Amino acid sequence: MTTPDILCIGSVLWDIIGRSPSAMRAGSDVPGRITRIPGGVAMNIAMTLANFGLRPALLSAVGRDAEGEELVREAGRLGLMTETLYRSEDLPTDSYMAVEGANGLIAAIADAHSLEQVGDKILRPLSDGRIATEAAPWAGPVALDGNLTRDLLARIAASPLFRAADLRVAPASPGKAERLLALVGHPSACFYVNREEAGLICQTDFADAGSAARGLVQRGVHRALVTDGGRMAAEARGDDLRTAQPPEVLVTRVTGAGDTFMAAHIASEVQGMAPDAALSRALHAAASYVSGETPQ
Template identity: 75%
Template sequence: MTQTPDILCIGSVLWDVIGRTASHMRAGSDVPGRISRIPGGVAMNIAMTLKRFGLQPALLSVVGRDAQGNALIDEAQSLGLICDHLYRSDDLPTDIYMAIEAANGLIAAIADAHSLEAAGDKILRPLADGRLGRADAPFAGSIALDGNLTEELLRTIATSPLFAAADLRVAPASPGKAERLLALIGHPSATLYVNLEEAGLLCQTAFDDSAAAARALIARGAHRVLVTDGGDAASEALGGDVITAAPPPVLVTRVTGAGDTFMAAHIASERQGLDRPASLARALQAAATYVSGDTPL
């Protein structure tokens, strides 16, 4: 029997292959460490965190009909995520992300998310065919959307009646894809979650702090934004009102997935009735706990 989701997570669902070492690294370094393969991708990371906060997320993405895809879906279902609406492709392989993290941060990463881009709007079919909504009765809940989608598809989403009633929460997949979110800047219900670098790319400038970045994004036409800045203060702006809070200081042991954890914790906090300052503080705490290594992968 199909479960009813509390929130939809649309975007990348793939395997993360992460190499981590306690050593400092530079180009050409060869050091001991640990290599793990875990469920990942922005949509998956957000969904896993939402589940830990007591929500019931459903995934909308593409997963290949290959051994890697079958194993990924088995893992996602074991975590309690709804996978009924995933698009399964006979021709496209399951996507994968590979990264190397060291004591001095993220050293390098490659995202092989070509299947998600190739699938295009096929992943949105459940929002149109009556399973989750229709054009004349669009999905009216929360949607977490990631910037791994093509710019063309994000432009379609910005004006699509299928998203007209949704509480849309949006994050870029990486700084390299941040400018894709320009298509959603004017969306009347979209909340953008970006870091300081991504905010600068969207505004074509550099910012000294998150509050200035948040104000600039609102001035550019964004409905609502949250801007993080690593271990420095983060800010949320809604209209002309900007609030700022500092994350708790922690020893950083991992970085991949931290922004997704922040976004999911913030969404969950608001759905559970916390006000804006409390939601921001809880999201910062969740992200800090994650990067310190104190939460499950």
């Protein structure tokens, strides 16, 4: 098997997104468009990494149902390595449903029950020789998402399979942000969160991304990157703090924006960009994404 540039561990599913150009509230019934596209945090990150020229491998659970077969074919067409997926015979392929209006995300439901049920079976390629072994663990970057259970994230934090890895972690949603507490204190974990998620992890309210990034580091996070919509973003590690302003764009979609930011930042660092340039490139990629363009 070809050696991947990065491992993407977490949710790989179908996104069903309803979007309307109208502002919406609870109970709204408006015209719009409904699309079904490959999604899930790990999948979104992998697709963006491929756009930046990297070769990502997917470690997740996908059913052998019709939806799963179609999803695997599409992932392969997009240049993602799928040989590392756990293919369940009896569990359905997961899905995510969201409704977005002109005023942003209205509501979303993530059905990642199959991923949660298979547990550490998705990690088998890290010990059976397809990617690595216990004696020779994976030493490259890993994009890890919070759709994994708190128990599995805790096991990953302590596992020798990840002792040499560069862990990059996303919470998947504010509702799952506290699952990342299992990785606080890990010597290489880098958290990619928004200001709300940082507040949930630290159990406080932050006024801006800079204070949120510092708060995470003080909480024990090795490194933190915090976004805040169109406001200033920040990165903190130790006593160092850098900030950058995202470009102003017309927002046409929001689901997947944080994943795009994370993937673009990882790709930029893997490709040797300096810290300030990597942060700026990631913010521009996310801005291009939410404006409806393809990040480059």
